[in-house]
Amino acid sequence: MPPAARATTPGWRDLRLWVGLLIVAVSVVAGARLLAAADDTVAVWAVAADAGPGAALSEDDLVVHRVRFAESSDLAGYYRVDDTLPGELRLVRGVGAGELLPRGAVGAADQQADTVELPVAVESEQVPPAVHSGSVVDVYLVGDPARGAKQTAAPGSPVLTEATVVDAPSADDGFGGATGRRQLVLAVPQDDAAAYFAAVASLESPLLTVVRRG
Numbered sequence: 001m002p003p004a005a006r007a008t009t010p011g012w013r014d015l016r017l018w019v020g021l022l023i024v025a026v027s028v029v030a031g032a033r034l035l036a037a038a039d040d041t042v043a044v045w046a047v048a049a050d051a052g053p054g055a056a057l058s059e060d061d062l063v064v065h066r067v068r069f070a071e072s073s074d075l076a077g078y079y080r081v082d083d084t085l086p087g088e089l090r091l092v093r094g095v096g097a098g099e100l101l102p103r104g105a106v107g108a109a110d111q112q113a114d115t116v117e118l119p120v121a122v123e124s125e126q127v128p129p130a131v132h133s134g135s136v137v138d139v140y141l142v143g144d145p146a147r148g149a150k151q152t153a154a155p156g157s158p159v160l161t162e163a164t165v166v167d168a169p170s171a172d173d174g175f176g177g178a179t180g181r182r183q184l185v186l187a188v189p190q191d192d193a194a195a196y197f198a199a200v201a202s203l204e205s206p207l208l209t210v211v212r213r214g
Contacts, residue, residue: 053187140159
């Protein structure tokens with residue numbers, strides 16, 4: 001019977017020992033780098049729903065997104081969650097749902113001088129039920145054929161685009177309950193409001209239709 005083989009402990013000169021130590025060291029370094037990369041994100045504010053120029057936002061309209069910026073300088077253009085937000089978050093340009101809130105989209109009151117609040121009265125069936133304060137809408141204007149109206153403006157294009165709904169009482173409240181119409185208050189640039197009134201004046205028995213965006 002041949003003698004039994006004895007297990008031997010590899011010495012420090014054994015190549016297998018050094019290869020094993022190298023593998024362990026590489027694994028530790030790679031794991032540390034992965035953990036560091038996983039923590040290399042920043043919590044910033046994003047907008048929960050579409051909001052157009054003139055919209056006033058609160059923290060209830062914002063959500064938290066964790067983002068990794070390729071360049072640290074890019075972070076300066078957005079609001080971190082631990083930043084102090086302005087007392088009045090009023091947009092000077094539209095921001096889409098889920099989009100990070102850029103500092104450049106938020107302006108002071110004097111930057112809103114060209115934005116006005118435009119009230120429009122719309123037949124209830126011409127407004128989507130989901131339209132509410134903060135919605136972004138387009139408004140189409142045509143002559144009402146049921147009233148023998150003569151179309152004097154080009155159909156097919158909105159008279160107001162990407163208007164922000166500032167207020168949207170239900171049809172049963174106040175004005176709506178008495179007339180069967182729904183009143184919307186829209187934040188629009190002053191020039192757009194002037195163009196809207198000119199378009200209304202060009203039509204006989206104008207009929208409004210509101211289309212919700214997004």
